[in-house]
Amino acid sequence: MKDSIIRALKFIGLGFLEPLIRLINKEEPTKNTKEVFRKIIAPVASVFIFVGLWQLGSTALYNIEAEYKIEATLKSQGEAEAQKIKECMESGDPGCQPNTLPSPSQVYASYLTLLEDHRTIAADKKAFKEKTFEMNKKRVKQGKSVITYTGRPSFVDQIKTSLKTVFAGFLLALFIAVPIGVVIGLSSTLRGSISWIIQIFKPVSPVVWLLLVFMIVKTLTKNSEGDSAFIISFISVGLCSMWATLVNTAMGVSSVNTDYINVAKVLRLRPLQKIFKVILPASLPLIFTGLRITLSVAWMVLIAIELLAQSPGLGSFVWEEFQNGAMDSNSKIIVAMFVIGMIGFALDRIMLFIQNLISFEKETI
Amino acid sequence: MAILELKNVFKTYNPAKEYKGEILDNINLTIEEGEFVAIVGFSGSGKTTLVNLVNGLLKPTEGEVIFKGKPVEDTSHERGVIFQNYSLLPWLTVYQNIDMAIQEAFPKASKQEKDVRVKEYIEMVGLTHATNKRPKELSGGMRQRVSVARALCMDPEMIIMDEPLGALDALTRGNLQDEILKIWERNKRTALLITNDVDEAMYMADRIIPLKPGPNATLGPEFRVNIERPRDKTALNDNEEYKKTRLKIIEYLMDLGDAQAAESTATYELPELQPKDFRWDAN
Structure with missing residues (x-):
C-alpha cells in the first residue's frame, strides 16, 4: 500500500512527498525527519521568505510613491488637499492608493475578485445559453446562424x-x-x-x-x-x-x-x-x-x-x-x-x- | 572447401595520409567449412577491425575478403555476428529483439512459423522465463545469451564472435562456452572466435591463430588443437597435447609482448642542457 502510493507519487512527479509518507509510517524516523525538512519544509519556508521579502519591498515602494504623491498635491493644491489625500490613503480607500507594486494580500484579493468575476460571467453565460437554447433550435431549422454569447x-x-x-x-x-x-x-x-x-x-x-x-x-x-x-x-x-x-x-x-x-x-x-x-x-x-x-x-x-x-x-x-x-x-x-x-x-x-x-x-x- | 578467405588484407582508417595509422597489414586466413577457428590477441591489436572486415561492416583498404567464393561487399544473413557488448536494443524485450532478426531473415514465413522460431531459440538459450523482459532487467550472461540466440536464429552459415564472453565473470563464462559449443556441434556451422583468453580458445577451437599486436597487426603462425571433442574441461588440464600446445601459444604471445615492451622502453640519450639564466649553483 505505502510503496504503491510512493510509486504513484513519483510517477506523477510528486516524489518529494516520499519521506513524509515514510515518516507517517514510522520508518527510519531520524533519517526521514531530516528528509522531510530538506524536501518539504525548507522549500515551503523559502516560499514564505519570498512572500515576506515581497511584502517588505512593496511596502517600501508604497511609502515612496505615497510620499511623492502627497508632496505633489501639497505643491499644486495646497495643504488641505494634501491632508485629504493622506487621510484617504490611510483609510484604505482603493480610489486614492498610489500606483505601485501591489502587496501579496492585494494580489490575493485580486485573485478572489477574478474568481468571483468568473463565476458571475459563467452564470451569465449559462443563463444566456438556456435562454437562447430553444431559439437556436428554431434558427438551425430555419437555416439561420446560431446566436452565441458575445459577452466579456x-x-x-x-x-x-x-x-x-x-x-x-x-x-x-x-x-x-x-x-x-x-x-x-x-x-x-x-x-x-x-x-x-x-x-x-x-x-x-x-x-x-x-x-x-x-x-x-x-x-x-x-x-x-x-x-x-x-x-x-x-x-x-x-x-x-x-x-x-x-x-x-x-x-x-x-x-x-x-x-x-x-x-x-x-x-x-x-x-x-x-x-x-x-x-x-x-x-x-x-x-x-x-x-x-x-x-x-x-x-x-x-x-x-x-x-x-x-x-x-x-x-x-x-x-x-x-x-x-x-x-x-x-x-x-x-x-x-x-x-x-x-x-x-x-x-x-x-x-x-x-x-x-x-x-x-x-x-x- | 574454404568458406572464408582473407587475401593480403590491409586496412587503415585514414588512407589519405599515405598509409599511416595502419590497423591490419598483410592478413592471410583461410577457414574451412565446419571449422572452429579462434584468433587470440592482445587488446588493441585490431581484433574488432578484423571481425568487422569479415562480417562486412568494414571494407579492406587493399586485398580481398572472400566468402563462399564471392567478395564480401556488405553484411549478410549468412554471417551471424555476436558482439562483445551484446548490442541488444534496450527498448525491445527479449522476444522482440529476436523477432526483429527473424522478421528480416525469413520475411516469407507465416506469423505462426516466426513465433515458433522465436520461442524455439529463446528456449535453446534457456531464457523462456525472461521472454518479456527488457535487456536492462537481465544479467550480463543472460544478455549475451539473447545475443547468441539473435545471431543463430537467422540460420547463418558462419558465426562470428567478437570477444563474446569478455565482459562476463568466470563461472558464467564457462557455462556459456559449453552452450555455444553445444549449439555449434548440433549443426556444425563454421565459427570464428575472437578472444584474448588462450584457455577459452584452447577449449573451443580446432585451430588457434595469434594476432600480432598493432599497428600493422598481422596473423602469426597457426596452432592446431588436436584434441577429441567433446572436450572435458577438467580432464584437459592433464592432457599432454593440451599442455604442450598451450605452452607454445603462451610462449609465443609472451615473446610478442616482450618484444613490444622492449621496443617501447628503448632509452634515449638526453643531451645535458641547462637554461642560461637559471643555475642551480646561484653564484
Missing part, C-alpha cells in the same frame, strides 16, 4: 483560450519539426544544406515571426471567415518554438549509438524498419528533451504574441489590464504572472510524465 470573457476563459492556442502551436511544431528533424538527421548532406537556414531563423524574435505570419495569413484568409487572430497566433507560436525540437531531433537521429546501427546493418533491416525500430526509439530521449523545451518556449512566447496579435488569451488580458489602469490592475497582472508560471510548470511536468511513460531509460530529471 472571464479570466478562466482567457486561460482556456491560451491553452488552446499553445497546444495548437505545439502540435504544429511537433508535426513540422520532428519529421524534418528525422530527415535531416539521417542525411548529413541535407543537414549541411539546411543548417544555415536553421541558424538564421532560430534566434529571430517572436514579434518578427508574428509579423511574418501576419503578412502571409492575412492574404490567405482574405476570403474566408476563419478566426484569423487565432490562426496567426498559433502559427507564430509553432514557428517560434519548433527550433529546439528540430535541432534536438536532428542531433538525436544523427548520433544514434553505433552499436545499434551495427546491429541494424548486421540484421540487414530495411530502411523503414531501421528508422522505426532502431533510430527513432534510440533518439526518443533527445526528441523529448526538444519537445519539452518547445512547449516551454511556446508558452513563454504565447503571452507576447497574444499581446501583439490582439487575440484573446492571457497575453491580451495582461495588456488590457495594463492599459486599463484601474486601481487593482497591477495586482491582476501579478495574478496573471503567477498563473502563467504555474501553468508553465504544470505543462513541463506533463511532458516529463509522458516521457517517462514511453521512454526506455526510465529516468526523472
